[in-house]
Amino acid sequence: MIPLCIPEIRGNEWKYIKECLDTNWVSSVGKFVDRFEEEFAKYNEVKSAVVTMNGTAALQLALVALGVGEGDEVIVPSMTFISSVNAIKYVGAIPVFVDVDRETFVMDVNKVEELITEKTKAIMPVHIYGYPVEMDELNGIAKKYNLFVIEDATEALGTLYKGKLAGTLGDVGCFSFNGNKLITTGAGGMLITNNEELGKKAKYLSNQTKTITENGAMYHEEVGYNFRMPNILAAMGVAQLEKVDEYLEVKRRNARLYNDLLKGVKGITLTKEVDYVDNCYWLYSILVEDDFRMSRDELLNVLKEIGIQARPFFLPVHAMKPYSGSKCGDMNVTIDVSNRGINLPSSVSLTEEEVRIICDVIKNK
Ligand SMILES: Cc1ncc(COP(=O)(O)O)c(C=O)c1O
Structure with a gap:
């Protein structure tokens, strides 16, 4: 039996996870959560990285953090894993489907402009099976119409487009660490951006918008999400990233x-x-x-x-x-x-x- 795509676990996974278990740091705070975010940001040469419980959550978080919501249209390819589209639906926005290119199987950027209306707020290029969308052309269109670009780079960790890494080419890039991906945490995701304010907002939203009052109580200014990744899984992520x-x-x-x-x-x-x-x-x-x-x-x-x-x-x-x-x-x-x-x-x-x-x-x- 030759499997389609199975995980590769032969680095420091056991060691780092054992450290979490031995020290009781098993939940959503801990040094491996911080390390995974820092090291993933460093690998991709971006300013911010926010770890999430899966790639779908990272996409939803990106849309919420950018203010994409009720009634906004988001242009997305139809040939994708359904998560890309569901994330748009979860925030109340409307997916508008664009065709793909015959030679690369990714969003055909020549067919994007005709789908833009006054309701369009964002474009979600998906780098299917690892191949990158023509991002220079797409960013040009986004700039012309003042649209956000959210890269679904869940399948494209490490892909280079004109010398730049997939996921760093739009406003936000999202990754998945599902078991079949290049590196895995069992289940997991990451949002990356060069906009530090946006990164902070995404982190805050991913942690139920929690702030701590002077006497140590928890206060929440907005409806947030629990999209956090536990330290145990982040430990696996750090080990996997060492091998990427x-x-x-x-x-x-x-x-x-x-x-x-x-x-x-x-x-x-x-x-x-x-x-x-x-x-x-x-x-x-x-x-x-x-x-x-x-x-x-x-x-x-x-x-x-x-x-x-x-x-x-x-x-x-x-x-x-x-x-x-x-x-x-x-x-x-x-x-x-x-x-x-x-x-x-x-x-x-x-x-x-x-x-x-x-x-x-x-x-x-
Ligand atoms: C194109 C695409 N988008 C989104 C996702 C969602 O990632 P996850 O399964 O981690 O939620 C995946 C992978 O599973 C994917 O292949």
Whole structure:
């Protein structure tokens, strides 16, 4: 069995978590919470980082902190994990769906402007499977219309766009440390920003807007949220972050091998490579075209029977029950890509031999 994407736990995780248990610092304050935020901010070269209980909470927190709420429109791709869209819904805002690009599977920035109305308040680019949205163009549009940019970088830790890290390119970037992500805390998330005031506000909102009065009582000025991450999980996060560059190197090495072995296979389209993008390759992805010798779903079945865990691309969110009837642009590429896409095994523990086996099945079985 070759799994799709499993965690890699071979650093200081046990040591740091044991320290939390031994010292009784298990809850939402503690040195590892502070360290995880500081070290994540340092890694991404940003001023503020606020840790949360998951990536969805980080996205919701970003929207609330920026003042996006009731009746505001937020432009988001339909081909994403539903969390991006649900976060918009949670704050009472309205998701407006934009199509994706055929070669990169991420938001097509050329189709964003036509969806902007006087109600639009923000754009949420999602760096799907690790590939970054064309952020220079998108930031240009956001500037022109005075919109916030909230990057859903949950799948793109370590991705570089024109030398800058994904998640640092908009007003706020959000990450996930779910078990299948590049680094994991079991469940967890992080919000990052270069706007220190915004970072402070997000931290305050994530902790029930708690302040302490002179005699030590708790006072709350606004309705806040309990989005905090416990010290035990932050301890795991610190240990995982120590390994992030090593893990990225393996992911990229395996992606290069996939590219070499699958290049030129009739009916298989690879993810676009351009010189100004260094994809983290969170999930290595291909499209199965009409001239491949079998359908996308037949290939998924062949892989499954051999014990190779692959996954079809995300289904378009705009066609799911909670969002049917939502405002959308043309969704032709989204539907096409969603019907053709496959994520191939991408764990850090994936060996070169396993990549060769997978590619051999795609080419010959
Ligand atoms: C694109 C995208 N957005 C948001 C999330 C939400 O993250 P979490 O599962 O940590 O809430 C995920 C991952 O799960 C994701 O893949």
